[in-house]
Amino acid sequence: MPDDFMLDTDDLERRMKGAIASLRTEFSSLRTGRASASMLEPVMVDAYGAMTPINQVGTVNVPESRMVTINVWDKGLVGKVEKAIRESGLGINPQLNGTIIMLPIPELNEERRRDLTKVAGQYAENARVSIRNVRRDGMDQIKKGKADGMSEDDQKIWEDEVQEMTNKYISMVDDQLETKQAEIMQV
Template sequence: MAEFDFEDIKRRMDGAIASLKSDLAGLRTGRASPNLLDPITVDAYGSAMPINQVANISVPEPRLVTVSVWDKQMVGKVERAIRESNLGLNPVTDGTTLRIPLPELNEQRRKELVKVAHQYGEQAKVAVRHVRRDGMDLLKKLEKDGDISQDDSRQMSDRVQKMTDESVSEIDKTLSAKESEIMQV
């Protein structure tokens, strides 16, 4: 029987789920988290760099994030990047340290965050479906070339579909948990 790597399919689907979890970790839920600033990039030294590569991010209190910028000439650029990030944050500069107080989330903002979470979830589902499509196309090619029988192709297709269904189910569970976390007052 020809080579068909189920482990590669599973690894790629798990990668989509891991990416979703990383994206969701950056969504604000009313508590401060260093991951909150992960999506922000700073125009530093001629290129866009993640904020954690130009500063140290910490959470000294439940409603406060501090950003200690390593290069004092970068403080203004980091502050501007945080303000323009659509996260609704307003940093206060204190030397090379930015203090970012997290305001209480109102219901409208919580609903907006849930919508963003669902967009992340849909992107993850699309990624899983792309992996499924790649696997199915490869199976069809192997069957057409005579490397595997029609029965083997059907069995392997069913296995790929089962992996897809499990991944989509895990994405839905992850989204549901994040939604309840965001809506919790």
Template structure:
């Protein structure tokens, strides 16, 4: 059984890019976006649950999010979770709805968020390079077991490198786009 599996390598590399895009969507840009509250976890019913499992999040205005809490008894825990999430948001309670005005970002905060986007991108690149290393190790193992020739190994390593370059470019593009979005709002 060969160690190298092109579809698995591609799936893992794409997974790193998708994970980055998910992380970047949680970075605030000064405009209301429902994905902003995705990382918020609320302690309700004796366990920790994602906010979207106890409330509906919507963006009725460009600079306002609303959180419609389904169970009245969960309003205080939801409010507390949003305040302590480190997003710089202060909920205003209005019955079973929490209003979250999105404040303007300061220049300093924009730079911090842009730097954070860069750190997320670097983690994704490291993950992609680790997948490349695993794939190349698998190819060497296959060659040592005489399952593939040296020429075949070299050809496949070139293919893996090409895939790696494409994924790194996708990471750079996503990070650059997010940094521009953060700095231009």
């Protein structure tokens, strides 16, 4: 390989890993009918004049498979936390017990499960597109190297390496999607 051309495969891989990490975050926010503290991560509360994550105004617990509780530290924020949950679009009806807010997680019906699998599929497709964009960037760098005098053999070696990396990460997306869809459809 010519000394003057070096493809930064670490950068490409780091960016592909970023797409996978982003997908995991999106998947964790999808409700599967099972209680999980991570389902509250996107919910922000107007506390002390700033939008604050729920886990910074109280303790979030999952005492059983269909219940999440939030022990709000400041009595004055209980109403605001309850309001934030009601308006979050999570479809959960909070119940107050002093400074503890209980969130019973309802069973998902068949139609809602199918909708969630479609949303999961869309998240996965977005991750695949991100990975393909990284691949395209890598291939563009290789083409530039070819224009600067890289041999065709070297070009082929680099292209194969980038394609192999792309296939690996696309396969990871597909595996995670399959797992998430099975989790959603599980009754």
